[in-house]
Amino acid sequence: MMQLYYAATSPYVRKVMIVAHHLGVVDKIEKLTAAASPVTRDRNILSFNPLTKVPSAKTDDGLMLFDSRVICEYLDSQGNGGLFPTAGRARWIALMQQALGDGLLDAALLVRYERAVRPEQFRWQEWDAGQFSKIIDCLNEIETQAPTLEVKRFTIGEITLACALGYLDFRFPEIGWRDTHPNAAKWFAEFAKMPAMIATEPPKG
Ligand SMILES: N[C@@H](CCC(=O)N[C@@H](CS)C(=O)NCC(=O)O)C(=O)O
Missing domain, CATH: 3.40.30.10 (Glutaredoxin)
Structure with a gap:
């Protein structure tokens, strides 16, 4: 295909x-x-x-x-997966959640590139801090929305948010987001059991 x-x-x-x-x-x-x-x-x-x-x-x-x-x-x-609702509120919520997850990832990736790719002498701490604070604000928003997130009748919104949280586990475990975001943690624990999530886990180490 x-x-x-x-x-x-x-x-x-x-x-x-x-x-x-x-x-x-x-x-x-x-x-x-x-x-x-x-x-x-x-x-x-x-x-x-x-x-x-x-x-x-x-x-x-x-x-x-x-x-x-x-x-x-x-x-x-x-x-015909139905992961992108075609109309109404459900569509805008799914697309907003996708943008929230992608946006968290964009900020996280910028922080990662800043720390892992940019030569030490060119790094700018305030810029790193600005992007990092976006990750935290997105996490807080995910926590607010967590009670509405689905584990069975999910959309591209839930899939993207799960990828964002999984990426934090992979590259930023020190954030310890579960301790401060219990509703998001509860939802993710269930969602992450899905075979499609397990089959796509990032490599360890
Ligand atoms: N908005 C893009 C982002 C893709 C992206 O940034 N991918 C990273 C890897 S995680 C990449 O290819 N980076 C190389 C680059 O920035 O040139 C998407 O949703 O696919």
């Missing part, structure tokens, strides 16, 4: 793979290894996406698809 530039550690790729598992189309996706980085760019990805980020996909009939939001909605439309 499609080729997909992929990285096992990318939380945005994880969104796509959770959707693929959920819809039972994992073996219709050919995974292409990528080494995406904002500085040392992986130019192999260029013909799929000028931004050379993962995930980036190309369908068998030549359609270029990025970013994770577009690929997820494409897969969902092919499989």
Whole structure:
């Protein structure tokens, strides 16, 4: 069905793979290894996406698809998955939750690049702190919304929020978000039992 530039550690790729598992189309996706980085760019990805980020996909009939939001909605439309409600409040809530999860991830990734990629002498502590505080404010919002989050009749909203929380466990365990966000922790504990979540866990170590 499609080729997909992929990285096992990318939380945005994880969104796509959770959707693929959920819809039972994992073996219709050919995974292409990528080494995406904002500085040392992986130019192999260029013909799929000028931004050379993962995930980036190309369908068998030549359609270029990025970013994770577009690929997820494409897969969902092919499989009639219902992960993107088509109208009304449910649609806006799902898309807002997706934006909340993606937004948390965008801030977390900027902090990660700042700490892991930017040379020490060019780092700017206030900038790091500004982005980091966005992670915390998003976490607080997820906590507020947690009582409304589903574990069975979920949408792309829940999937994205779960990828965001899973990424914090993977790259920022020191935040210890469960201690301060008990409702989010309770919801995530249930959601994370889903086979699609287990199959897409980031590599350990
Ligand atoms: N908005 C994009 C974000 C994708 C993204 O930032 N992916 C990271 C890896 S987790 C990447 O490819 N970074 C390389 C770069 O910034 O050039 C999406 O939802 O797919």
